[in-house]
Amino acid sequence: MQKRGDMKKVRWGVISTANIGMVKVIPAMQRGQFSEVTAISSRDREKAEAAARSLGIPKAYGSYEALLDDPDIDAVYIPTPNHLHVPWSIRAIQAGKHLLVEKPVALDAAEAVTLQREAARHPRIKVMEAFMYRFHPQWVRAKALVDEGQIGELRTIQTFFSYYGDDPANVRNQKDIGGGGGLMDIGCYPISLSRWIWGGEPSRVVGTVEIHPAFGVDVLASGLMDFGRGTATFSVGTLITPFQRVTIFGTEGHVEIEIPFNALPNGPHRLWHKRGSSLTTYDVGNHDQYTTQGDLLSRAILDDMPVPTPLDDAVGNMRVIDGLFKSAVEGRWIEP
Numbered sequence: 001m002q003k004r005g006d007m008k009k010v011r012w013g014v015i016s017t018a019n020i021g022m023v024k025v026i027p028a029m030q031r032g033q034f035s036e037v038t039a040i041s042s043r044d045r046e047k048a049e050a051a052a053r054s055l056g057i058p059k060a061y062g063s064y065e066a067l068l069d070d071p072d073i074d075a076v077y078i079p080t081p082n083h084l085h086v087p088w089s090i091r092a093i094q095a096g097k098h099l100l101v102e103k104p105v106a107l108d109a110a111e112a113v114t115l116q117r118e119a120a121r122h123p124r125i126k127v128m129e130a131f132m133y134r135f136h137p138q139w140v141r142a143k144a145l146v147d148e149g150q151i152g153e154l155r156t157i158q159t160f161f162s163y164y165g166d167d168p169a170n171v172r173n174q175k176d177i178g179g180g181g182g183l184m185d186i187g188c189y190p191i192s193l194s195r196w197i198w199g200g201e202p203s204r205v206v207g208t209v210e211i212h213p214a215f216g217v218d219v220l221a222s223g224l225m226d227f228g229r230g231t232a233t234f235s236v237g238t239l240i241t242p243f244q245r246v247t248i249f250g251t252e253g254h255v256e257i258e259i260p261f262n263a264l265p266n267g268p269h270r271l272w273h274k275r276g277s278s279l280t281t282y283d284v285g286n287h288d289q290y291t292t293q294g295d296l297l298s299r300a301i302l303d304d305m306p307v308p309t310p311l312d313d314a315v316g317n318m319r320v321i322d323g324l325f326k327s328a329v330e331g332r333w334i335e336p
Helices: 019-030 045-055 064-068 082-094 109-120 137-147 188-198 289-303 311-330
Strands: 002-004 007-015 035-041 059-061 075-078 098-101 127-129 154-164 204-211 218-226 231-237 239-250 253-257 270-275 278-283
Touching: 007 019, 007 064, 007 289, 019 035, 019 045, 019 075, 019 289, 035 045, 035 064, 035 289, 045 059, 059 064, 064 082, 075 082, 075 289, 082 098, 082 109, 098 289, 109 311, 127 311, 137 188, 137 239, 137 253, 137 270, 154 188, 188 218, 188 231, 188 239, 188 311, 204 311, 218 239, 218 311
Parallel strands: 007 035, 007 075, 035 059, 075 098, 098 127, 154 231
Antiparallel strands: 002 007, 154 239, 204 218, 218 231, 239 253, 253 270, 270 278
């Protein structure tokens, strides 16, 4: 670890020049209290060097292997297409690097378990899936309201999340490299938040997907998860006007989050809590959830503490995704 004054920082390297890293995650981590980005890599050295110049990153590598071989890198962030997540995560772990890997962590639950088992062989290494939304103050507030009984007894959660993306060259529309489809790309969010808010796993799930005739990936997906004491439902689409909203309903009230996932650092960050006839609006102020994500994981690395969201959670999310795909094909309820 590298010292800045009296403060230690985790030195991060980035595998890939993917847009999510370049635009959102890397700039946010560069503002972190406990993290700094010191290297970036690409299979194209010129792309790596251009990315390093644009973001003020000291080192650029023309291969992922070269970055992993750098002894001055403590941890790596992996925002590659989905099919590369687990292979490069395993190589990073074996190279002794702590790890933040973009969601979804794997192509399916079996592959996620493979990663989990490899991580278990290296207990010193910290590994976490990058579900940044959980660390935003709006979600901390929402979960506290539910856990404290401020909506009465939790009964159901409804989520909608969409964007319009019809570019065949976009990784999300390419089936063969595991990057495609709305259920994997954004459906993972309502599944994750529902499991988190309910504090457990669904006993059964049922889903439906609409497959694009040219892309071969799902462009509209809906799911229902049965948590025994209540449910969670969602729809996600990749050829729909952009929108997102989450509403959590209880016997005495509800919580609604205006921009639950892609909250901009400068706001708005509003949620509404209604209980009976009383409506309260919360605005949690400016906040960058990617900065917080990087700092919390970096603190776990520095202090040798458990990561905020363990790989058990990532495996559980993938099992539900697998179940929903299977349900869509077989037309029945599936037990994840």
